[in-house]
Amino acid sequence: DAGITQSPRYKITETGRQVTLMCHQTWSHSYMFWYRQDLGHGLRLIYYSAAADITDKGEVPDGYVVSRSKTENFPLTLESATRSQTSVYFCASVDFGSGNTIYFGEGSWLTVV
Amino acid sequence: KQEVTQIPAALSVPEGENLVLNCSFTDSAIYNLQWFRQDPGKGLTSLLLIQSSQREQTSGRLNASLDKSSGRSTLYIAASQPGDSATYLCAAPIKAAGNKLTFGGGTRVLVKP
Numbered sequence: 001d002a003g004i005t006q007s008p009r010y011k012i013t014e015t016g017r018q019v020t021l022m023c024h025q026t027w028s029h030s031y032m033f034w035y036r037q038d039l040g041h042g043l044r045l046i047y048y049s050a051a052a053d054i055t056d057k058g059e060v061p062d063g064y065v066v067s068r069s070k071t072e073n074f075p076l077t078l079e080s081a082t083r084s085q086t087s088v089y090f091c092a093s094v095d096f097g098s099g100n101t102i103y104f105g106e107g108s109w110l111t112v113v
Numbered sequence: 114k115q116e117v118t119q120i121p122a123a124l125s126v127p128e129g130e131n132l133v134l135n136c137s138f139t140d141s142a143i144y145n146l147q148w149f150r151q152d153p154g155k156g157l158t159s160l161l162l163i164q165s166s167q168r169e170q171t172s173g174r175l176n177a178s179l180d181k182s183s184g185r186s187t188l189y190i191a192a193s194q195p196g197d198s199a200t201y202l203c204a205a206p207i208k209a210a211g212n213k214l215t216f217g218g219g220t221r222v223l224v225k226p
Contacts, residue, residue: 033214042218043202050212058213090156092214096144096206102214104149104157 006091006105013112019078021108023091029103031094032074034058034066036087037107043090049074081112115140115207119217127225132190134220136203141181148177148188149202151219157202161188193224 004025013019023032034046035058045058047066055066063085065077074093078085091105116139126132136146145164149157163170163179163186170177174191186205190197202219206212 031212031214043216045213045215048213056213092157094206094214096208096212101159101162102147102149102204102206103159106156 004091004093004103004105006089006108008108009106010109011111013081013110015082015112016080019081019110021076021078021089021091021110023074023076023093023105025072025074025093025103027093027095027103028071029093029095029100030071031096032068033092034064034074034076035090035092036060036085037090038087046076046089078110081110083112086110086112114213115143115205115215117203117205117215117217119201119203119220121220122218123221123223125223125225126193128193128195130193130224132188132193132197132222132224134188134190134201134222136186136188136205136217138184138186138205140205140207140209141184142208143181143205144208146177146179146186146203146205148175148186149204151200151202153199160201193222195224195226198222198224 007022033048035043049055049068052071089108094102118137147162148160161170161177176189200219200221
């Protein structure tokens with residue numbers, strides 16, 4: 001099925017552990033984004049990618065690492081999780097050149113204890 | 114850099130009233146403007162997409178207008194229902210390299226029966 005999927009949907013981890021959130025899209029959209037959403041802050045951009053092997057920082061990149069070796073995948077890694085990274089994370093993809101709709105994944109709820 | 118603002122941040126109306134949600138953006142060189150709906154604890158669902166060459170777009174009880182010259186879009190929801198209670202967000206991606214897709218803070222809507 002066409003779409004954008006995130007995994008895991010729910011995760012509890014301990015402080016200091018490495019966590020990777022996966023994002024996969026089936027359209028071959030060039031752009032992909034990672035956001036975190038917290039009460040009172042709306043959607044904040046963590047990292048984005050304009051194409052495979054091209055990534056750049058958003059508003060709140062500290063503590064996160066991304067890679068994009070394939071167009072369809074855009075994993076987000078928390079190298080050493082902290083309690084402040086407890087949040088819900090959304091992945092999105094779009095092909096701006098064709099004026100397409102932005103598609104969002106269902107979200108990954110991460111709790112760091 | 115595109116900055117998107119949504120006013121009001123929250124809105125409460127009795128059932129049956131029309132809703133008017135505002136979205137302002139600073140850079141008018143946009144691909145399109147998109148409105149999304151987010152229910153509590155859920156992801157974002159696309160409602161309407163207005164291409165940069167269009168002035169408005171309609172879907173059922175929803176109508177969105179776009180005025181690039183003033184950097185504004187308005188989402189109208191006619192004859193509101195309790196099921197319209199949600200947070201509504203807008204995005205206005207710009208035609209520029211390194212497109213950091215940013216969102217407004219959203220308008221939280223409560224429709225009271």
